[in-house]
Amino acid sequence: MLKTFPKGGIHPPENKITAEKRIRRMTVPKVVYVPIAQHIGIPSEIIVEKKDKVEIGQVIAKSGGFVSSNIHSPVAGVVTKLDMIIDTSGYKKQCIVIRTDVKNESNFEEKEYPLKSQIKMAPKAILQRISDYGIVGLGGATFPSHVKLNVKEGVKLDCLLINGVECEPYLTADHRLMLEKADEIVVGIKILLVALNINKAIIGIENNKKDAIKLFKELTKNEPNIQVAVLQVKYPQGGEKQLVKAILGREVPKNGLPLDVGVIVHNVGTVFAIYEAVQYNKPLTERVVTVTGKKLENPSNFWVKIGTPITDLVEEVGGLPEGTRKLVNGGPMMGKAIKNTDVPVTKGTSGILIISEEEASRGEAKNCIRCGECVFVCPMGLEPHLLMNLTEKGFYEKASNEDIMTCIECGSCSYVCPSHRPLLDYIRFGKNIVKKLQTAKN
Amino acid sequence: MTDSVLYSVLLLASLGIVAAVVLYVVSKKFYVYENPLIADVDEILPGANCAGCGSPGCKSFAEKLVNTEDISDMFCPVGGNEVMKQVATILGKEVAEKDPTVAVLRCQGSCEVRPKTTEFQGPRTCAISAMIYSGETDCQYGCLGDGDCVKVCKFDAMYMDETTGLPVIITDKCTSCGACVEECPRDIIEMRPRNKRDLKVFVGCLNEDKGGIAKKSCAVACIGCSKCEDICPKDAVVMVNNLAYIDPVLCTLCRKCVDVCPTHSIIETNFPPKKPKKVVEKKNVIKKEATVEPLNVKTDA
Numbered sequence: 001m002l003k004t005f006p007k008g009g010i011h012p013p014e015n016k017i018t019a020e021k022r023i024r025r026m027t028v029p030k031v032v033y034v035p036i037a038q039h040i041g042i043p044s045e046i047i048v049e050k051k052d053k054v055e056i057g058q059v060i061a062k063s064g065g066f067v068s069s070n071i072h073s074p075v076a077g078v079v080t081k082l083d084m085i086i087d088t089s090g091y092k093k094q095c096i097v098i099r100t101d102v103k104n105e106s107n108f109e110e111k112e113y114p115l116k117s118q119i120k121m122a123p124k125a126i127l128q129r130i131s132d133y134g135i136v137g138l139g140g141a142t143f144p145s146h147v148k149l150n151v152k153e154g155v156k157l158d159c160l161l162i163n164g165v166e167c168e169p170y171l172t173a174d175h176r177l178m179l180e181k182a183d184e185i186v187v188g189i190k191i192l193l194v195a196l197n198i199n200k201a202i203i204g205i206e207n208n209k210k211d212a213i214k215l216f217k218e219l220t221k222n223e224p225n226i227q228v229a230v231l232q233v234k235y236p237q238g239g240e241k242q243l244v245k246a247i248l249g250r251e252v253p254k255n256g257l258p259l260d261v262g263v264i265v266h267n268v269g270t271v272f273a274i275y276e277a278v279q280y281n282k283p284l285t286e287r288v289v290t291v292t293g294k295k296l297e298n299p300s301n302f303w304v305k306i307g308t309p310i311t312d313l314v315e316e317v318g319g320l321p322e323g324t325r326k327l328v329n330g331g332p333m334m335g336k337a338i339k340n341t342d343v344p345v346t347k348g349t350s351g352i353l354i355i356s357e358e359e360a361s362r363g364e365a366k367n368c369i370r371c372g373e374c375v376f377v378c379p380m381g382l383e384p385h386l387l388m389n390l391t392e393k394g395f396y397e398k399a400s401n402e403d404i405m406t407c408i409e410c411g412s413c414s415y416v417c418p419s420h421r422p423l424l425d426y427i428r429f430g431k432n433i434v435k436k437l438q439t440a441k442n
Numbered sequence: 443m444t445d446s447v448l449y450s451v452l453l454l455a456s457l458g459i460v461a462a463v464v465l466y467v468v469s470k471k472f473y474v475y476e477n478p479l480i481a482d483v484d485e486i487l488p489g490a491n492c493a494g495c496g497s498p499g500c501k502s503f504a505e506k507l508v509n510t511e512d513i514s515d516m517f518c519p520v521g522g523n524e525v526m527k528q529v530a531t532i533l534g535k536e537v538a539e540k541d542p543t544v545a546v547l548r549c550q551g552s553c554e555v556r557p558k559t560t561e562f563q564g565p566r567t568c569a570i571s572a573m574i575y576s577g578e579t580d581c582q583y584g585c586l587g588d589g590d591c592v593k594v595c596k597f598d599a600m601y602m603d604e605t606t607g608l609p610v611i612i613t614d615k616c617t618s619c620g621a622c623v624e625e626c627p628r629d630i631i632e633m634r635p636r637n638k639r640d641l642k643v644f645v646g647c648l649n650e651d652k653g654g655i656a657k658k659s660c661a662v663a664c665i666g667c668s669k670c671e672d673i674c675p676k677d678a679v680v681m682v683n684n685l686a687y688i689d690p691v692l693c694t695l696c697r698k699c700v701d702v703c704p705t706h707s708i709i710e711t712n713f714p715p716k717k718p719k720k721v722v723e724k725k726n727v728i729k730k731e732a733t734v735e736p737l738n739v740k741t742d743a
Contacts, residue, residue, distance in 0.1 A: 084651075086576065089575070090574060090575020090576050091575070091576045091582055092576070092582060092651075336574075337575075339559070339560055339575055339576065340559070340560075360563070361563075362563045362564075365565070422564055422565040425564045425565050425570050425574075426565065426570070428573065429569060429570050429573055432573055
């Protein structure tokens with residue numbers, strides 16, 4: 001029996017069309033647009049000015065508080081302006097615009113990074129490095145990693161989970177990374193174990209990535225501290241709470257964190273970024289992005305510099321196909337439609353999905369027929385139809401009592417609804433309002 | 443036969459008497475004193491329960507008026523000065539006098555002048571669109587066009603104009619309760635003084651982008667050129683973040699700014715047509731009026 005979370009879940013068509021494609025390096029963009037709010041928490045503070053020359057990896061915006069992160073220049077070049085650019089939120093946000101210096105060779109040289117498996121740093125120094133080098137959770141939520149790893153004394157922690165599930169359809173960024181950088185990821189896990197001073201790590205991989213499972217089982221054969229857990233193919237297996245429940249059988253309390261049950265979860269992408277930061281002093285300036293879509297000429301996985309406009313990515317895969325209706329930042333389930341192709345890639349962009357007319361249509365919303373499908377699939381055990389109704393009618397207090405805040409926004413309810421009701425849209429809205437009401441109360 | 447009639451009459455009569463006694467005792471025993479003034483005040487209030495005063499309904503506002511010492515900061519926007527004066531005579535308290543206001547829509551971004559660049563397929567409410575992104579057009583400040591304000595108006599004073607895609611405020615019906623101002627996620631509805639003959643001059647735009655970008659997203663956007671600020675004899679125009687705002691207190695409705703605005707983003711309402719002499723001088727003025735007129739706040743005549 002494969003491990004899985006007990007409640008709900010769905011299995012949408014996987015469509016992992018880029019699973020066999022090696023990660024290519026993107027051509028260096030001419031101009032990068034680096035938003036200063038790329039992570040959850042306080043936006044970073046810009047420390048460069050117009051016309052400043054910057055080098056690759058130079059800090060251009062420094063952390064604005066504890067729950068914040070440094071941002072480094074992805075290219076060597078000149079800051080042309082500090083402007084407002086539409087980012088993935090759909091609104092204009094402060095961005096640092098850097099024109100790449102085409103004469104500067106550091107932009108184009110491809111360094112070799114041989115495996116460095118010796119860990120020389122002390123736990124404190126590792127955490128400091130992670131904080132300095134702007135590492136955030138690359139699974140999509142972009143929570144600053146140093147905050148997550150900063151375990152207060154007295155808190156019981158016994159296990160590190162590595163999230164290699166990638167349960168989102170279409171996306172293959174983590175899958176490819178696991179295949180191509182497996183050794184580095186294993187070292188990265190060891191670094192984290194040293195930093196956290198624990199001796200148990202489990203890598204969770206969904207059963208549709210058989211090659212990655214085989215590879216990691218092989219690599220960790222002689223590592224008593226690292227295990228591989230094979231998980232059933234089910235969405236949202238990669239949700240933090242679902243993963244903890246599936247692998248360890250521990251229930252994260254509502255409104256709590258995995259740390260409450262002695263677990264920390266990190267994405268494989270984050271682990272690789274941590275490896276590079278600690279072993280090679282490389283700040284987080286690029287990430288793997290899957291550019292995919294059924295109609296695309298050449299869907300691929302790329303190493304992309306943060307701040308690259310999506311136009312460049314689209315060009316690289318052969319341009320927008322005819323009849324393109326929607327561009328999604330992320331996967332089809334949890335991703336967000338973006339407004340235009342000028343939106344830059346940020347630390348949280350795991351994929352760009354290009355959807356055609358037929359796939360994009362949502363269907364007309366009809367009345368709820370009380371079939372209970374949404375309740376059946378909700379991995380958090382909520383009643384989405386009720387939460388939507390309460391939000392629609394403005395009963396936010398009641399919605400709060402019905403645990404609207406525990407919703408992980410996986411979208412399973414909207415996916416299965418036979419009446420095409422916009423369940424998640426309303427629940428998300430309700431969550432926003434309830435959050436506001438709660439902060440107003442405190 | 444007569445017995446059964448008699449018994450039932452007696453039975454019902456005695457039941458009635460018992461019930462009357464019980465009700466009498468209970469009403470005496472559980473009597474709650476309510477200041478009779480509350481009922482009097484409630485009588486005068488409009489009874490619309492619009493919550494424009496801040497209280498959930500007219501009855502609770504009446505209670506608040508009666509029970510509070512100093513009521514000078516309370517006001518019923520629907521009833522206006524007249525109702526407040528009556529309240530003052532009943533209660534013998536001082537009330538504030540406020541100039542009547544009316545809601546105005548500070549956006550002229552109709553489908554014609556502000557092209558749609560994306561399409562939103564989610565639920566059609568402004569609140570959700572605003573949460574998800576900056577709207578179907580490239581202007582992230584203007585009207586989203588899903589009519590949350592119309593839905594919230596209790597006085598039927600608003601409707602959606604299908605050709606422009608913007609809400610229209612029927613000035614005669616507007617009670618300035620402020621529900622729409624509260625509801626609009628973009629804050630494009632503003633309460634401005636209801637002048638004589640409902641004359642108004644205001645900037646019909648909230649776009650804070652730089653001129654070129656603003657103009658690109660909407661043909662009638664305020665581009666922040668400051669011409670109106672320069673020409674205003676009363677210093678009523680303030681420029682903040684590339685956007686002009688006309689202070690209704692200082693404005694004398696001279697309309698100089700309207701003529702000078704290059705994008706026609708300053709709206710004038712209910713002014714009589716200009717003298718023919720002027721029209722000959724400035725041809726573009728007529729043109730402008732012709733295009734801007736359909737978007738104006740209508741006085742539902």
